[in-house]
Amino acid sequence: MGKRRRVAERRRTGPAVVGGMIAVVVGGAGVGAYALYGGGAAAEDNKATTAAAHKKAVKTGPLSAAEVATTAQTFLTTWQQGRLPQAAAATNDPAAATALLTGYAKDAHIQGLTLTPGAPQGAKVPFTVKGTVSYQGVSKPLTYSSAFTVVRRAEDGKPYVDWHANVVHPDLADGDTLVTGESGTPPVKALDRAGGEITEAKYPSLGSVLDGLREKYGKKAGGKAGIELRVVRGKESKAKKLSDKTVLELSKGTPGTVKTTLSPRMQAAAEAQVAKRARASVVVVRPSTGEILAVANSGHGFNTALQGSLAPGSTMKIVTSSLLIDKGLASSEKQHPCPKYFTYGGWKFQNDDEFEIKNGSFKASFARSCNTAFISQAPKLDDDDLTRQAQQVFGLSMNNWAIGVPSFDGAVPVQSAAQKAASLIGQGGVRMNPLNMASVAATVQSGSFHQPYLVSPEVDGRSLAHASRSLSPSTLSQLRELMRYTAAAGTAAEAMSGLGPDYGAKTGSAEVDGQEKPNGWFTAYKGDLAAAGVVQAGGHGGDTAGPIVASLLRMG
Structure with missing residues (x-):
């Protein structure tokens, strides 16, 4: 009888010592079930502590100058080096950034990039772009200025480049792309009602009008297309009736002539x-x-x-x-x-x-x-x-x-x-x-x-x-x-x-x-x-x- 009692005692106490891990797992399962039905205060306290610790680890508030500078350097350096996945990863929209940056090299045929940051204005970083556009044996230098803003992502508190298409080029709207090739339409020589040539240099307001005239009448006016780097409008821009825009002309086409009703004096x-x-x-x-x-x-x-x-x-x-x-x-x-x-x-x-x-x-x-x-x-x-x-x-x-x-x-x-x-x-x-x-x-x-x-x-x-x-x-x-x-x-x-x-x-x-x-x-x-x-x-x-x-x- 005493022997059987000692065996029973060993059976009851043994698992607690030998199977300590089991006791923890079973206890965890029990607490989980209890919490599901409205109990588990200790577990909830643990969760709250963990959440608080995680929340505390996420940075908030304005970006420091160092964060802005480091993010800008990472983005511009990796883009310049052609490490496009890394450049895109420095933005808050890697998929869109990858697509546009890839097209920048592949479709726009822009090579030999030099990207030079200017002095940040708070979180906004201006930069200049110098490169070469090369297509079918024709090359031309390209220089322009752009800018981007560094923002703190709420999910992890890390700084990223706020991605929009105009980061790549200021004439791009989201959804637009840059393409180098034979111009979709031949150039046009637009004339005023008196027969004088209309140019954007003479009339700065008429840049978009000249783009529209070319889009509608380029092929009808008898011209021949040249080679150019141009903005090709996406769905949203087309809905706003924005025309494609020439950024850089590599070789001139032969323009057709379109006469308008515009009065040069007026x-x-x-x-x-x-x-x-x-x-x-x-x-x-x-x-x-x-x-x-x-x-x-x-x-x-x-x-x-x-x-x-x-x-x-x-x-x-x-x-x-x-x-x-x-x-x-x-x-x-x-x-x-x-x-x-x-x-x-x-x-x-x-x-x-x-x-x-x-x-x-x-x-x-x-x-x-x-x-x-x-x-x-x-x-x-x-x-x-x-x-x-x-x-x-x-x-x-x-x-x-x-x-x-x-x-x-x-x-x-x-x-x-x-x-x-x-x-x-x-x-x-x-x-x-x-x-x-x-x-x-x-x-x-x-x-x-x-x-x-x-x-x-x-x-x-x-x-x-x-x-x-x-x-x-x-x-x-x-x-x-x-x-x-x-x-x-x-x-x-x-x-x-x-x-x-x-x-x-x-x-x-x-x-x-x-x-x-x-x-x-x-x-x-x-x-x-x-x-x-x-x-x-x-x-x-x-x-x-x-x-x-x-x-x-x-x-x-």
Whole structure:
């Protein structure tokens, strides 16, 4: 009996000594099961301690100068040495970086790189690129500047190059590539209406226009392609209607010739005017024909004048006024409400400085740009009324303009409730550019829509867009009176001083989220000239875009 008891005791205590590991594993499993059902405080404490230790190990906060310098050196050195996987690993998007850096050597045929960093500006590191582009026995040196920003990755706290395509070359947008080879299209020699050659050196605003002309007319104009390094646009850039861009010409092709409608005198003046203000754009057209006489932007990258998509603010009231007059909801000389506030669709709208006009006419409201005079009519309009008016009378928002280069034709979507009301004063979903608003003024001046164009349709037999109807004589007469009165005694009077009596204008200010000052708009006509301009973040249109537009109209 005693012997059996000693054996049993040995059996009970033996595994605890001999099988200590087993006891730990079993204990762990038991704790795990318990934790699953709501217990395991000790295990949870261990997890919290481990997580806290891991979190403490991850660096946060601003990058040190040493981190920026080391990351920049690693990236630039490995790229220069052709160790592309290592260079890509120094970025926060290794897959995209590998693809573009590989194409840089393989498709762009850029060799013998020397990458020289400049002095970092905080986390931003400028650098210069020197190399040679070689293709089919033809070589040419390549030099340019670029930059990248070093960022701390949240997951591990390590510094990496913030990857975007423009790190490789400043003309690249994400999704674009660099390619060297026979140019996709032959070069073109663009001429102004007087037969003079148009060059980017002479007219800095026209770089993107020349790219667009080449893309559309290079093959049709009879030229022969050369060899070049060029930016080939990706999906996102094509959606924005950006054209391929020549970076370096290795051998010249034989250009074809394309004549445009641009006036050398007007274009030079437009360039000089927009240069006086940051982010300014302007377009001048001839109302009787639709010919584009000038296109200029103070920023020489994206062509806001032709391709911009901005809320036009109160210049849109020209289109809205034509609709209200057509429907009998307003008349130039008749009394029209202009209260301080008007609520519609849950939004409370107000006028600039909360002004009101008591017992005033619609003409007075238009000239002073009373928002509530237009918003107050929203309950009487169908959701698609403004869209149909813009399309049928002014030729807008149908994506069918064929001006000869890429352009945006305006957008006036069907909207309801508060957004419908906002659209009546050029906010909401309404989007325009100076080309569109110059065309609106031109339609009022000429009495009917003529699609603007930069290259005559006779050059390639293309069809121009048409509006399905014109304004009635009564509506047209009142609309001209509204714009004439605004130019003479309203918000446009200062800019348009001395240009009357055969003139008309409308100012606009468009609020932009996160922007301290609104975009300033101005559109006007004088004789057989119409123009529109915008100064982004400039403030009131009469003070900013107005002088630009008026100075060009004085040349008529």
